[in-house]
Amino acid sequence: MYSQAAETLFTVRDLVRFAVSRFNEAGLFYGHGTSNAYDEAAYLILKTLNLPIDRLEPFLDARLLPQEVKDVLELVERRAVEKVPVAYLTHEAWQGDFSFYVDERVLVPRSFIYELLGEPLAPWIEHPELVHRALDLCTGSGCLAIQIAHHYPDAEVDAVDLSLDALEVASVNVQDYGLEERVQLIHTDLFAGLEETYDLIVSNPPYVDEDAMDELPDEYRHEPEMALGSGEDGLDHTRAILAEAAARLNPKGVLLVEIGHNREVLEAAYPQLPFVWLETSGGDGFVFLLTREDLVAAGLGQPWPADEDGADAE
Structure with a gap:
């Protein structure tokens, strides 16, 4: 043919x-x-x-x-x-008006989080200049870190990934957008070794459960497996993020996480958390928002840093 x-x-x-x-x-x-x-x-x-x-x-x-x-x-x-x-x-993927270099070392960018940066977060982040430092966990190609830098021009952005291959791709994109001075690429596992606190933390972590991993279409088999699967119920990475996020958020800091089709499982696992589910082009069940105060009130970690009496350092 x-x-x-x-x-x-x-x-x-x-x-x-x-x-x-x-x-x-x-x-x-x-x-x-x-x-x-x-x-x-x-x-x-x-x-x-x-x-x-x-x-x-x-x-x-x-x-x-x-x-x-x-x-x-x-x-x-x-x-x-x-x-x-x-x-x-x-070797190209688009998110909104942004294009990125991609290859099989990273997921093809498709997170809904990019739709929520900037104005949609105004109820929680009133002015863009209030974001001085931001963190992108599981950055992959660096696409979200780059868009965070665009929407919050005063922010320094840490972009974390466990895959050195992914960070090599992210480096290409950071250089293409001229953001070497504002986006720092860090090789680590989620929060491990990080010493900063942040006004905004976003993550599009692995979230595919075991059953779904077995049934993925062939197209997804070309993507890095470590960037897709997250344990039996798809929430292993999300649990780790929720356990430590409060300690890494500044007062009134915001956590934004995408979890795929796991909303019901997540809500059942954390009934004490007041998840805010944000509307995206895919619906309102894919990305949740929590503040540091939400996490602390629910008993998920203690805020850090704190003064000698254990009160929040403001």
């Missing part, structure tokens, strides 16, 4: 039609930036041809060079046969 297509497809329109048919035939799963075969095909083709990714129509009837057709078809076949996410084929 590949050689026949290379000999008979001449225009962008031809390639779009072929790619959509090929993707549908292959029964692909879409969860890494697009939701259907057409959008996936259009993006892959435009990106491969170095065309604007938001302007397909003007180029539909453009005739292509044989090498251009070959380049596109090679990636279409990899997507269809190997089930490689398009972001890994193009």
Whole structure:
């Protein structure tokens, strides 16, 4: 099929039609930036041809060079046969207006947290300049740390990951955005070894439970397993974060964590916590917010630092 297509497809329109048919035939799963075969095909083709990714129509009837057709078809076949996410084929992923370099050392960025930074957090963080220091746990590609730096221009951001491979990718993105002076990449396991306290902590940690890990579509098998699974119920990392967050938050500090489809399990495990579930494009059951005061009142850790009498240091 590949050689026949290379000999008979001449225009962008031809390639779009072929790619959509090929993707549908292959029964692909879409969860890494697009939701259907057409959008996936259009993006892959435009990106491969170095065309604007938001302007397909003007180029539909453009005739292509044989090498251009070959380049596109090679990636279409990899997507269809190997089930490689398009972001890994193009080494690019988008969140809102931000694009990031990605490869198979990191998850393809898809966290809802980026939608909540800035104005949506105004009820808890009244002014952006109130965030002097922020922490991104499980930073992966560094995408959330970079967007935190954008929304809170006075903040220094610590970006933590246990994977050295992920931090190498994050370094590429931090440099691309010129944020080397404001975003510090740290190799550690969650809070281990950190000495700072923060006004804002965000995390998109691993949260897939054991049963779901066994049933993941092939596309997700290309992503780092350590960035997906989190124990039997998917909450191992979230529990560790909740246990220590109070000690790492400043007074009135905010914790923002994404947990996938685990809302009911989490609420059952922590009935004493007043989770605030924030509305995202995916719904209101994926990202929760807690303040340091919420955590302390629920008995989850003691605030730090404290004065000699044990009172909060303000």
